[in-house]
Amino acid sequence: MNVSNSTLSLTVADVDASRDFLCTHLGYEVAMADDGFASLTREDAAVDIVLLRKGTEVLPAEQRDREAGGLILALTVIDIDAEEARLRAAGAPITMPLREEPWGERLFQMTDPNGVVIQLVEWAVPGHSAEPNADTAVHVITPAAEHVTVSPNATMTGLAAPSRGGTELSTWTVGMDAGATGPEHSVTREQVWTVTAGALEVTCDGHTHKVLAGQSLILPPGLVRRIHAPERAEAHVSMRSDGVASVPGTEGTRELPWAR
Numbered sequence: 610m611n612v613s614n615s616t617l618s619l620t621v622a623d624v625d626a627s628r629d630f631l632c633t634h635l636g637y638e639v640a641m642a643d644d645g646f647a648s649l650t651r652e653d654a655a656v657d658i659v660l661l662r663k664g665t666e667v668l669p670a671e672q673r674d675r676e677a678g679g680l681i682l683a684l685t686v687i688d689i690d691a692e693e694a695r696l697r698a699a700g701a702p703i704t705m706p707l708r709e710e711p712w713g714e715r716l717f718q719m720t721d722p723n724g725v726v727i728q729l730v731e732w733a734v735p736g737h738s739a740e741p742n743a744d745t746a747v748h749v750i751t752p753a754a755e756h757v758t759v760s761p762n763a764t765m766t767g768l769a770a771p772s773r774g775g776t777e778l779s780t781w782t783v784g785m786d787a788g789a790t791g792p793e794h795s796v797t798r799e800q801v802w803t804v805t806a807g808a809l810e811v812t813c814d815g816h817t818h819k820v821l822a823g824q825s826l827i828l829p830p831g832l833v834r835r836i837h838a839p840e841r842a843e844a845h846v847s848m849r850s851d852g853v854a855s856v857p858g859t860e861g862t863r864e865l866p867w868a869r
């Protein structure tokens with residue numbers, strides 16, 4: 610089976626109320642709509658949502674009077690503290706305050722006007738329980754071909770990451786040919802770049818910093834940067850493993866495959 614997309618269909622009494630709630634507070638957009646129907650989507654990995662009015666004849670007769678109850682729409686997010694503060698400030702009905710479970714899950718809940726429970730989740734230790742197995746706490750990682758990502762400007766080789774035994778940090782190497790320049794972008798987590806060969810020029814806020822072999826550069830989270838290699842260069846990069854990138858002038862965020 611090859612699944613190309615995922616959609617959650619909810620039967621509610623007031624389609625417009627749930628549509629407005631999801632668009633206002635959770636960034637959904639209307640893809641299609643008609644009387645008693647709305648199809649909502651986002652550009653990221655969030656599940657698409659279809660809203661159907663209770664009693665609509667497009668449903669089988671035995672399903673028409675059922676409503677979305679006992680259901681939780683759970684969305685995994687980054688920086689759950691900021692999301693909770695944003696939603697409180699916007700007046701969203703937070704019906705379960707932010708809390709952390711012993712296994713590392715941080716979450717809070719809202720309830721929309723039709724009683725649909727929306728839960729935002731962040732893992733304190735991405736991809737792992739709070740208590741690691743002592744037999745697997747130490748990992749030796751060997752770079753492999755399947756961990757290499759080649760872009761038009763650089764080659765990234767993933768080392769430590771949640772998919773390769775890490776819990777908190779991701780590390781990778783970057784190789785850039787002479788004259789290569791990466792796209793302008795920012796990342797949600799602090800990064801530490803240590804140049805191991807050649808030199809890199811990193812431009813931020815109109816200032817260019819040249820980093821030579823043996824030197825390290827700390828890039829704060831959210832700082833827009835552009836990286837250029839005036840000569841063939843290699844670097845080692847480390848970052849908290851849940852960092853994602855964004856490009857100025859575009860919507861949404863992008864995962865870093867070599868760091869996942």
